[in-house]
Amino acid sequence: MTGRLVMVGVCHAHAPQELLERVAVRQADLPSFMEGLREQGFGDMVLMSTCSRTEVCSVAPPGRSGASTLVDLLASHAGLRRAALEPAAQVRTGRAVVEHLFSVTAGLESRVVGEADVQAQVRRAYRVAQSVGMTGPLLDRLFPAALRSAERAHLHAQLGDRGRSLAHRAVDVGLQRLAGMSAPRTLVVGSGQMAGAATDRLTELGEQVRVAARNEAYAAKMAGPDAVCPLDALAEEIRRADLLICATSAAHPVVTVDHVEAAMRGRVRPLTVVDLSVPRNVDPAVARMERVTVVEMAALSDDAQGDPVALAAVQKARALVLAAANRFVEDLAARDAGPLIRALRGQVEESCRAELLRRAPHLASEGIDEVAHALAGKLLHRPTIALREAAAAGDVAALLQLAAAFGLAPDWPGLQWRPSGDSKAPRELQLELHDLSSYSGWVESGGQRMAMRLSDLMER
DSSP, rough: OOOGGEEEEEEEETSSSHHHHHOOOOOHHHHHHHHHHHHTTOOOOEEESSSSEEEEEOOOOOOOOHHHHHHHHHHHHOOOOOHTTTTTTTTTHHHHHHHHHHHHHTTTTTBTTSSSSSHHHHHHHHHHHHHHHHOOHHHHHHHHHHHHHHHHHHTTTTGGGOOOOOHHHHHHHHHHTTTTTTTTTEEEESSHHHHHHHHHHHHHHEEEEEEEOHHHHHHHHHHHHGEEEEEGGHHHHHHHOOEEEEEOSSOOOOHHHHHHHHHHHHHOOOEEEEOSSSSBBBOOOGGGGGTTTEOOOOGOBBTTTTOHHHHHHHHHHHHHHHHHHHHHHHHHHHHHHHHHHHHHHHHHHHHHHHHHHOOOSSHHHHHHHHHHHHHHHHHTTHHHHHHHHHHTTTOOHHHHHHHTTTTEEEETTTTTEEEEEOOOOHHHHHHHGGGGGGGGGGGOOHHHHHHHHHHHHHHH
């Protein structure tokens, strides 16, 4: 079943910030983007668009790989030619999609490795897709499993104890740029998840913080009613601030050159700006102004190499997440291959039973059944492993080939396996069944002799 999974997207590790901004899908554009995917046959998909990545996780339409179409759709949305997007686009299929999603959800592919904020982002993306009927059985298993895995990994690796977060990192880096300044004042612009996390971090550190947002009610919940300022007074608030952290989701810059010019007029103190928005909500021209330092998103990256305790926790989390992804794929494969394995086992057991009865019709039924069951298990050990591996890889051709080899045919779409018109077993199996004639003398109704002969057969 995982063989139809396809994921296409761009992320901070392979794309420059400018490209990430072009490809990002804002909330207002989400309905039209998802409808475009549906029209192209992608009725089963989840779109994740954050400040570090935009990725589409989908079940490919029947008979199509889907990857090429998804690259075209992302390029069209970004207003780019395919050739401009393709070098940075990451394409994954099958098992690789599962492993990547589990790792992303656990924060192991984030700018700040091991952060937990991405769990809420993945959960929100999944719920949005669910709400418009764009998740089917596979994604409805995959995303909850990835979220459970992330929670367990953070708990058992104790990553949560390290307080790793992009918003926290933005605060820490911003304050480092103001080292030596007495009682610096911070202005947070925005009232969403990232702005809230930054405000919490500043409060935790005992720093002075005010919040400017369109939704002043949310801002008041974050910082208290006395620390809220309206957006139309933004220039005056920037004048008072030493650190400005912008975390909004607007289509155009919220903090403009005019705002900052007015704030810096007649001012000697420097201003440090951190923009966590994608696309950027601080006008890029602000970076060229005197006494203003804009911290680029790339400067916030933290792979935990400088913190041995955090690094050990990240490494432990990676091992836990990879194991969970492998279990998910194997469990899914076992479920997918189950009908075929049961049909195959039943057919081979019946062939064994019929051959034994033909060779020794006087033998007890119970003894025949027991030996037929044991022999089928021995004969089908390797084919069963092959079936599960093919199912795990989504190799439908291999499944069909194995089924045909044993005289079975799939009854699509229910994946119920039945004997085909040709019920003959493969030649190797026929030889094994023919060899049963030499064992007919020992098949008796119970007793030590039968057990010893069975052991002898199994060793062969």
